Amino acid sequence: MDLIAQKELPESEGADDHELCRAMGHILDRIGDKWTIMAVGALSDGPMRFNAMMRKIGGVSHRMLTLTLRGLEREGLLTRTAYPTIPPKVEYELTDLGRSLIAPLTLLADWAFENRPAMEQARLAYDKEHGGPAK
Amino acid sequence: MDLIAQKELPESEGADDHELCRAMGHILDRIGDKWTIMAVGALSDGPMRFNAMMRKIGGVSHRMLTLTLRGLEREGLLTRTAYPTIPPKVEYELTDLGRSLIAPLTLLADWAFENRPAMEQARLAYDKEHGGPAK
DNA sequence: CGGGATCCTCCAAGATACTG
DNA sequence: CAGTATCTTGGAGGATCCCG
Secondary structure, eight states: OGGGGGGSOTTSOSTTHHHHHHHHHHHHHHHTSHHHHHHHHHHTTSOEEHHHHHHHHOSOOHHHHHHHHHHHHHTTSEEEEEEOOSSOEEEEEEOHHHHHHHHHHHHHHHHHHHHHHHHHHHHHHHHHHTTSSOO | OGGGGGGSOTTSOSTTHHHHHHHHHHHHHHHTSHHHHHHHHHHTTSOEEHHHHHHHHOSOOHHHHHHHHHHHHHTTSEEEEEEOOSSOEEEEEEOHHHHHHHHHHHHHHHHHHHHHHHHHHHHHHHHHHTTSSOO
């Protein structure tokens, strides 16, 4: 996509545009999904235990949180530390890589916060003009 | 989530945290999905026709592009202009609101671009340490 | 050319229950 | 408390065909 057009290697004639596009798509599929963002947000001010995250995020199933965290661990965005006590205690913490995501994500969150009214109003206008919410 | 914690209204005791969380989730569900980002990216340097977008994005089905564009129009991120010629010609263009999304999205894209190697390496390490890619 | 409708598939994700 | 396994289903999304 063009958002990264300026990053094309000079010698590659843009033929790899698709490559970059698809790579972006892949990464955005990962970091762009709801629970990932929630999880990174939850961990943004320090390590946290599994159930604490579940409560903090709210509305996420046990299973989905587990899968999301596995994925993030795999991508190197967070670390998982299990203390073999009874009962078990597992702490999750962002890595440097994960923390570096906070800044761009915060900007996006800011955008969302600031433009929520505009979007809602636009939606109302659209729904009024056309028949009903969707169709 | 905490990414927007600093934006809590002073008088609301954080009870609306869930509200904000869910609102964020909703918006991120919209603007965070793959095709939306692709579409905004495609339109980031000027208006474009439907089929041109399809070619530029690549890998998107006719139907999904239509639905995505409808959604974006509804949220006020772009405008749709149909010229009743034969054959028909329809142009899509970002609104000011839509254009204001480019900046934060570019930052995210930059992050993705810069950290792609790190993520791939982390994934390889993870897969080597544990058995196989997923399980 | 662009959009809608229809059909069909398939997988993401919730619920539940068991283990260490 | 944390994780895994199994089952089930809703709906996202592709393919296809027809219309203006």
